[in-house]
Amino acid sequence: MKKKLAVIALAxxxxxxxTTGNVQAAEPGGELYVFIxxxxxxxxxxxxxxxxxxxxxxxxxxxxxSSGTLQKQIEEGSRCDIFFSAATKQMDALVEEKLAxxxxxxxxxxxxxxxxxxxxxxxxxxxxxxxTEAENLALAGEDVPVGQYAREIFTNLGIMDxxxxxxxxxxxxxxxxxAAITQGSNEVGVVYATDAASVADQVEIIAEAPAEALETxxxxxxxxxxxxxxxxxxxxxxxVFLEYLQTEEALTxxxxxxxxxxxxxxxxxxxxxxxxxxxxxxxx
Numbered sequence: 291m292k293k294k295l296a297v298i299a300l301a302x303x304x305x306x307x308x309t310t311g312n313v314q315a316a317e318p319g320g321e322l323y324v325f326i327x328x329x330x331x332x333x334x335x336x337x338x339x340x341x342x343x344x345x346x347x348x349x350x351x352x353x354x355x356s357s358g359t360l361q362k363q364i365e366e367g368s369r370c371d372i373f374f375s376a377a378t379k380q381m382d383a384l385v386e387e388k389l390a391x392x393x394x395x396x397x398x399x400x401x402x403x404x405x406x407x408x409x410x411x412x413x414x415x416x417x418x419x420x421x422t423e424a425e426n427l428a429l430a431g432e433d434v435p436v437g438q439y440a441r442e443i444f445t446n447l448g449i450m451d452x453x454x455x456x457x458x459x460x461x462x463x464x465x466x467x468x469a470a471i472t473q474g475s476n477e478v479g480v481v482y483a484t485d486a487a488s489v490a491d492q493v494e495i496i497a498e499a500p501a502e503a504l505e506t507x508x509x510x511x512x513x514x515x516x517x518x519x520x521x522x523x524x525x526x527x528x529x530v531f532l533e534y535l536q537t538e539e540a541l542t543x544x545x546x547x548x549x550x551x552x553x554x555x556x557x558x559x560x561x562x563x564x565x566x567x568x569x570x571x572x573x574x
Contacts, residue, residue: 318527319347323369323517325360326352327376327435327510328463329401329482333547334374337540341531348527356463358433364389369519371528374512374535376401376464376482377435381511388516394532395513399549402483403439403499403508408474409492415478417497418443426457428470428479436464439504440480446503468493482508484548509552 326334331354338350353360353370361380364370365387373390375381378397384390405421407413414423421427421444430437437460444450459476461467464485471479472492486495512535514528534540541551 316522316526317347318345318523318530320349320521320524320527322348322350322371322524322527322531324350324352324372324374324531325364325368325370325515326354326374327357327360328354328465329376329436329485330354330374330510331465332488333484333544333549337535337543340539340543341534344534345527345530348531350531354465356430356434358431358435359462364515369517370515371517371520371524372512372532373515374398374510375435376508376510377438378509378511379435379438381513384515385513391514391516395511396536397509397511397552398536399510399544400552401508401510401549403436403443403480403504404483404486405478405480405496405499406468406471406486406493407478407496408471409494411474411477413477413496415496418499418503419447419449421478422449422452422456424456424477426459426476427453428459428461428467428476430461430464430467430480434461434463435508436467436480436482439499439506439508442506443480443499443503446505447500482548487548507552510549 331352334352342348353363357375357377357380360373360375361383364373364384373381373384381390381395385392385395405415405418407415415421429440432438432441441450444453459470461470464481467479468481468485468489470476472489478496483495483498486493512532514532520528544551
């Protein structure tokens, strides 16, 4: 009799998804909080629709803003499952603070920094080198990745002091900078190539950032963050969504919006270039 009961109990456990030494993973579901750089918003909305066709039980909530603002919100305890930054600086800080899971972080995308103006608007500016000829400038703040990249460009071109003396309309994220140009509030502005492409009927790209002036690659790392409130189903949903962002299907969407996948080959080349630059500086 005892043997029969043991067999029945084992069968029940297997039906419930348990086997000896193994627990069945939770099905993805529940609420997923994803903090994304503002420049990713359009692509991520389309990706969400595609993902939900496969996983309808996962409800995704996006928080789109500058990476610096998002970093601060995570540090202050805002609920977040995935952080998708427009720069490595903010992600690295969260990893160091144990708020992002280091082994999950991946440099997924690459972007370009460009100088733009309103379509058909007359300007003497022909590139970053003579940007100070503009009457005013739309520029993201220093805590915003595109603002940090812009300041690196100006510094390397030796014009940072002149730029600081310009009339600057400082945006809290790249979306505000883009709006300042499309609304005609400023003569020129610095945004990502993907942002310019999203309103190609309204703005013109004057120039891309000179390669020698922007040594830092414009990378978009993505990774899991610590969410103590997440259920097992929500934790599984975060892992599945992170994996989905790296699929060919999702990367194709990103490419349609002007991003480039950041491959291992590019990563290896960048690492080799950094070593060469370090050796050259040491030899000087």
